[in-house]
Amino acid sequence: MPFDRQKCIRYYLSGNDMPERRRTHVQRILGCDICQDCCPHNTQAGWDEPFAKHAAAMNIGRILSGDIVDARELVGANYGRKKRLACHATLLVGAQRITKYKPLVENLVDDEFELLAEYARWAVQRMQ
Secondary structure, three states: OOOOHHHOHHHHOOOOOOOHHHHOOOOOOOOOOHHHHHOHHHOOOOOOOOHHHHHHHOOHHHHHOOOOHHHHHHHOOOOOOHHHHHHHHHHHHHHHOOHHHHHHHHOOOOOOOHHHHHHHHHHHHHOO
16 A cells, blocks of 8 residues: 555645645654554664653643754654744644633744644634
8 A cells, every 4th residue: 555645644735735634633743653563674664752741842832832952862863843843833723622722722823934824723713
């Protein structure tokens, strides 16, 4: 079965607009990473870091507030760009209707990065 990149959250991290029918299914900030688990080049990588450090780095509130230093260290410079992470945190908050982050998302509705602003408007609308 061929790989369908449009079903992968990481595909949209490069700035591709996620269709609304897919937005409602977002359950993670960066994706499932099953592809990384299956890659033969990653079999020696191992996962020794504690889960708590990862959870703190990928904290939705921190990312939506612009604090991405730890997240960037965890996921790397390419995926750890401020607007990319904010886009996906916004999609997650909107898809899951996590209303406690609504004020942070509302701050992004007029963002200069149009894709982030679009996702923020979509998320705010879903949290009404």
